[in-house]
Amino acid sequence: MENDNVLNFENFTVWKSGDKVMDNVNMSVADSDSLLLIYGKNKGALQSILSLDIDKDIDLYGKIEYHGKDVVREIKNIKRYSDKDKNLMKVSEILKDIFVIQEESYKTMDKTLTLGEQIIDFIPYNARIHMLNAVLRREMISSKDIELLISNYEKYTDKEDFVRFWSTEYAVINKTNDIYHILQQDENKADRLKELLIFQKTGIDLANIVELRDFYKYMTDLNRNAENEKNKIDYGKSKDERKRFAFFKLALKLNRKGIEDVLTRELKRYMLEYLKFMGFTDDESILNVYPSADIELLIKHLFLAILIFSDSKMLVFDYSKNIKRFLDNVNLLRKTFGFGVICIARDAAILKTMPELFDYVKIIYYGSTVEDAPEGEFISEQLHPYSKSLMEGKKNIKGYYGKGCIYYKNCKYSMDICKNDKPDTINFNEKRSVTCFIYGNKNP
């Protein structure tokens, strides 16, 4: 595998309650790719697996490789033991770069707490470290940082994107537009930026921020050790250091609200700014609501904002109706922060709403891949009869009867051979393939 950040599926097969929901799926998704997976039946199976919400009645075969590690083997270990043991940490560590937003994401939240009260629980440790480092940069900003900002701004082609990225890294996201306007001017840039950014310092106790950040680092390294026991990192080398963090952990248990208060306030500030950027109000009352289906779109956007700070390399989400605004924002943020996308949809409606979001399309019918194509080629010509019917918006209601082509009962092009024989997958090139007798039955 050339690129380590590739999610690689090899003959991946999933059985759920005696039903085969994925059959020998092969695909590679790099963290620069955006893939639309149209998956008529049981489309939640893949998200459940990637978010480690694995039912006892799911059986996995084949491979999912990520960072060169066999994820399927580790998931089987979770199932074999308990979901509380170190095996869960092992897989979480392998999959930490993959950020899954569920179709009904409000159900993953505590209904008795407001969004603002529980938001911190959804922030992974690496994202907390990232955010606290950004706060430290803001509080300690120097003339050198400002000079670098000015010179880097000149180098970037997409200047607006660069400024958004920079202001996120310096926890001054609320000043993105002001910074951008100053940088567009010819004169006194450095002085005007200094004046603006010095006033963003809040004077918070930096020692507390450093201690909290180092504690999260310590916890992250503990998880990493669980993932890779052979190469244990001797983090917290001295006994004193380990003691200090053990004490800090206890203090956090007793006074979590107080200790994490700075982080929670920064998080809220950051979330509100990103919500404003994504077209919501930045009034704090927007976070004073309880999770429910009515605010699903808002919750999806909150998770999207978390993704930016999580250093995640890939976003996995379900397409459901009425998420056009969410898709627009995924597209926008993907350009700035460079993450891959796997969107799982039941039909092809999203290709009419937002074709530009995707590089590739994969069509799965009854668990098997029937067509793979670059998005543009797929839109201009669908090869498989099922793909054509998807684009025509037709429903395919007749099931698979167990032999022959899986689409036989629905197919208006069916031939005698299709009834009892299974077609081979014909590969036209690395990215374009179809499984249908119309195109022959042997690879060249």
Ligand code: SF4
């Ligand atoms: S193999 Fe036959 S039944 Fe299956 S999709 Fe192609 S033409 Fe239709």
